[in-house]
Amino acid sequence: MGSATGLKKELGALHLWGIAVGLVISGEYFGWNYGWKEAGTIGFLWATLLVTLMYATFIFSFTELTTAIPQAGGPFAYSRRAFGPFGGLVAGYATLVEFVFAPPAIAAALGAYVHFMFPDISVLTVGIAAYVVFVGLNIVGVKQAALFELIVTVLAVVELLVFMGVVAPGFSVSNFVANNEEFGIAGILAAIPFAIWFYLAIEGVAMAAEEAKEPKKSIPIAYITGILTLVVLAIGVMVLTGGVGDWRNFSGVDYPLPEAMATVVGKDSGWTHMLVSIGLFGIIASFHGIILGYSRQIFALARAGYLPPVLATIHPKFGTPHWALVAGAVVGIIALISGKTAELITLAAFGALVLYIISMAALFKLRATEPAMERPFKAPLYPAFPAIALVLSVFFLVVMTWFNPGTALIFALMFAPAYGYFLLTAKNRAELDIAIPPSLDVAPAEGLLARGDTDI
Structure with missing residues (x-):
């Protein structure tokens, strides 16, 4: 069945930048416009x-955790x-x-882009x-x-x-500001999940940290250059798109x-065809990158006894968590x-905000x-940066729950089977004694982490 503990250490800073931006970049191509x-x-x-x-302060703070504890579980x-x-x-x-x-x-969205140019598909x-192809690619090797x-x-x-x-x-400023009379503060708050879509999943680099060659150096480079890249693209795309017509x-x-x-140039223009054809790569980049991310999260949870152990199995030839990839698909x-x-975007945003909240709380707790x-990297302007990220995350979560009570209920109800499995397997987790993967670059004095992060 292969090892159930170790992942190969093969990624450099440029690879991680590609993952950081690639995980998110489809958010610049679609989804945000529902806002x-x-x-x-x-x-x-x-x-x-x-x-x-929120994301800028969060990423600068989250990088501290990722470099201090470079595990696939993030x-x-x-x-x-x-x-x-x-x-x-x-x-x-x-x-x-x-x-x-x-x-x-x-x-x-990938299907919609293809259907835009080829209506018969x-x-x-x-x-x-896409699931079949990119799950297969991820199985072949990280x-x-x-x-x-x-x-x-x-x-x-x-x-x-x-x-x-x-x-x-x-672009015309008059186009951008037109037809905005009916919206107010409530509209701004209701649009929060679609603004989150511009950056959602950038934290997924953490799930590849265990496979980074020099996590203490490469992860900060990837995160900081990644968030700067995305801010420029998000603002530029949104403003220009909003001003070219109705x-x-x-x-x-x-x-x-x-x-x-x-x-601007007509549907039959070569520019439009190029955007659709090459633009597919942006959607593919996020799709493919998030598949890599979810597989490492499933792998880490299964390795620690929070999910069935078969999901922590690593392919004997390719060294990747193949059953975790298939299960998520x-x-x-x-x-x-x-x-x-739109509902899936909102559901994903609920998950993101909860993990941002508990991650920032963990940063404060571990500092104490x-x-x-x-x-290796400390959050700048501590405690201001993590505090801003934490407060805004809590605020956004409350706002989203108010405007999306049905999706919030689904998010809460889906936690029930996870908690049920957690209770049923408590004894098994207590008996786990997972050896730390030899590829993990962590000082042995680091308590739980040095023991493979098992329950004690």
């Missing part, structure tokens, strides 16, 4: 600036170390919801095919998967820059960028068939309880 329905262009701009502040490992087994369960569950339910929304067919991620991410970034350059001559025509589709470009395809893109822990 215009709630807040208009001006209100959504305010929502985006608030969310950008937030699960940090919260478990800070708050014990139940803290690990909450963080692990939230991360799974984010990373398992974001891919079907992205797969739907159904959205669902493309989405399911180095190959990360190299592919880097290539498609670079292409996607270049394409977004080309998009901005082509549509900029058609933005209401772009607010309810899964392919707003091709529609915006077609408004099965759930994702079922969600894809539902056809609820383990001051001697080696921290």
Whole structure:
């Protein structure tokens, strides 16, 4: 069956930057535009600036945890170390919801982009095919998967820059500010989950930390350059798209960028065809990268006894968690068939906010309880940065629950089977004595982590 504890250490800073940006970059291609329905262009701009502040402070703080505890479990490992087994369960569950339910929304957009140019090909067919292809690629090996991620991410970034350059001559401030009279503060708050979509999943680099060659150096580089890249792209794409025509025509589709470009240069233009064809790489980059992320989270939870142990099995030839990859795909395809893109985005955002909250709380707790822990990167302006990220995350979670009570209830109810399994397997977890993977670059004096992060 292969080892159930160790992952290969093969990723450099450039690979990790590709994962950081690639995980998110589909958020610049679609999904965010649903926020215009709630807040208009001006209100959504305010929502985006608030969310950008949260993510900027969060990433600079989260990097401290990722470099200090470079494990595949990411937030699960940090919260478990800070708050014990139940803290690990909450963080692990939230991360799974984010990373398992974001891919079907992205797969739907991938299908919509293809359907935009080839109407005879159904959205669902493309989405399911994407799962089959990219789960297979991830099984073959992390180095190959990360190299592919880097290539498609670079292409996607270049394409977004080309998009901005082509549509900029058609931008008009009057178009951007038009038809905003009916929106107010409530609209800004309701648009929060779609602003989160601009950055959602950047923290997934943490799930690849155990496979980084020099995590203490490469992870900070990847995170900081990654968030800066995404801020420029998010603001640029949103503002320019909103000013090239009647933005209401772009607010309810899964392919707003091709529609915006077609408004400027025509649907049959070579520029529009290029955007659709190359733009697919942006969606593919996120889809592929989040698949890598969810598989490592499932692997880490199973390795620690929070999920069935078979999901921690590593392929004997390729050294990847193949059953974790397949399990996440099965759930994702079922969600894809539902056809609820906006709802899936909101559900993923619920998971993201919960993991941000517990991660920032873990940072504060570990600063207090383990001051001697080696921290290769420390959150700047501590405690201001993690406090801003924590307060905004809590605020956004309350707002989203108020505006999306049905989705919030689904998020809460899905926790029940996870908690049930947690209770039923408590004895098994207590008996685990997982040896720390030899590839893990962590000082042996680091308490729980040195023991493989098992329950004690």
